[in-house]
Amino acid sequence: MSTSKTPQSPAAVSAAGLRKSYGDKTVLDGIDLRIPAGSVFALLGPNGAGKTTAVNILSTLITADAGELHVGGHDLATDPQAVRAAIGVTGQFSAVDGLITGEENMLLMADLHHLSRREGRRTAAELLERFDLTDAAKKPAATYSGGMKRRLDIAMTLVGSPRIIFLDEPTTGLDPRSRHTMWQVIRALVSDGVTVLLTTQYLEEADQLADRIAVLHDGVIAAEGTAEELKRLIPGGHIRLRFSDPSAYRSAARALREAVAGGTPVRPPGSAPADEALVLRIPSDGTPRELRSLLDWLDSAGIEADELTVHTPDLDDVFFALTGGTGTDQPSEEAGR
Numbered sequence: 001m002s003t004s005k006t007p008q009s010p011a012a013v014s015a016a017g018l019r020k021s022y023g024d025k026t027v028l029d030g031i032d033l034r035i036p037a038g039s040v041f042a043l044l045g046p047n048g049a050g051k052t053t054a055v056n057i058l059s060t061l062i063t064a065d066a067g068e069l070h071v072g073g074h075d076l077a078t079d080p081q082a083v084r085a086a087i088g089v090t091g092q093f094s095a096v097d098g099l100i101t102g103e104e105n106m107l108l109m110a111d112l113h114h115l116s117r118r119e120g121r122r123t124a125a126e127l128l129e130r131f132d133l134t135d136a137a138k139k140p141a142a143t144y145s146g147g148m149k150r151r152l153d154i155a156m157t158l159v160g161s162p163r164i165i166f167l168d169e170p171t172t173g174l175d176p177r178s179r180h181t182m183w184q185v186i187r188a189l190v191s192d193g194v195t196v197l198l199t200t201q202y203l204e205e206a207d208q209l210a211d212r213i214a215v216l217h218d219g220v221i222a223a224e225g226t227a228e229e230l231k232r233l234i235p236g237g238h239i240r241l242r243f244s245d246p247s248a249y250r251s252a253a254r255a256l257r258e259a260v261a262g263g264t265p266v267r268p269p270g271s272a273p274a275d276e277a278l279v280l281r282i283p284s285d286g287t288p289r290e291l292r293s294l295l296d297w298l299d300s301a302g303i304e305a306d307e308l309t310v311h312t313p314d315l316d317d318v319f320f321a322l323t324g325g326t327g328t329d330q331p332s333e334e335a336g337r
């Protein structure tokens with residue numbers, strides 16, 4: 001994940017007041033987006049949220065009803081041709097032709113981009129190698145696994161060396177190993193300075209890859225920010241202090257009850273090992289300011305914990321809170337983040 005790119009970097013993609021309706025159904029109801037150049041931006045939303053519609057509009061496949069839209073510095077309304085030249089798009093429906101080989105698919109793209117025969121062959125070979133498809137290059141693409149087809153699809157997108165890439169649900173339907181390979185592919189693109197807008201239904205994917213995440217719900221952006229910022233939006237964050245000495249734990253718990261408004265010392269369930277049980281939880285949004293004041297207080301009260309960890313709600317919690325779901329099947333993992 002690129003952390004050096006701030007929202008102050010020039011925008012590779014921007015939208016202000018993006019609207020789209022089909023008949024009386026409003027799909028996008030005034031979306032604002034700003035994607036700094038060289039960053040990964042994830043548009044996260046449940047089925048039917050309008051993710052593909054947004055990507056299709058920004059990649060000039062369909063037109064918006066309203067909105068100021070710029071991609072690669074070009075105005076979509078007045079210069080769609082220049083936008084098309086600046087971007088690469090890999091959609092949910094693959095551009096791969098199964099009847100011809102991987103290499104032939106690549107050469108076809110090279111032709112479309114008017115590369116010379118020689119340059120086309122060189123680019124195709126280089127990309128097939130980069131995406132670990134050299135061994136399969138001479139086989140019909142229909143014989144490829146789902147992961148291989150996705151990699152070929154992205155390799156084809158890269159033939160024209162786009163600086164901005166739209167990836168619509170790049171890992172939907174892939175097994176975990178192929179998904180991780182695809183994440184590596186996307187990270188490598190970003191380390192080359194490419195800007196990526198990806199849509200996903202997977203919270204973990206957005207968490208893993210994206211510098212910033214927008215949660216799309218009911219035609220509007222329900223929240224936008226880094227994964228950490230989004231996690232801080234909903235309650236449930238806390239700071240955990242773990243003690244190995246029972247008397248230190250007891251005196252800390254006593255001091256905490258007296259001193260911290262809302263502080264709730266909590267013992268985890270009885271099955272936890274004895275040394276795990278000596279834990280105090282203090283509700284907190286995990287901001288540096290809160291952390292600093294807690295550390296100051298611990299110091300002044302002479303309390304020494306063996307371990308301090310900050311726990312924020314995970315992205316699942318945020319997603320369900322924002323999109324009105326009821327929760328996940330899986331218990332939310334309590335990892336220190």
Ligand SMILES: Nc1ncnc2c1ncn2[C@@H]1O[C@H](COP(=O)(O)OP(=O)(O)OP(=O)(O)O)[C@@H](O)[C@H]1O
Nearest residue numbers: 022025027045046047048049050051052053054201
């Ligand atoms: N051409 C169309 N005509 C009418 N309605 C459409 C059209 N295209 C999309 N829609 C509707 O717009 C809404 C958003 O669709 P879209 O494909 O953008 O969602 P999505 O977030 O990409 O969902 P998914 O994750 O299922 O791909 C859906 O309710 C869909 O039925």
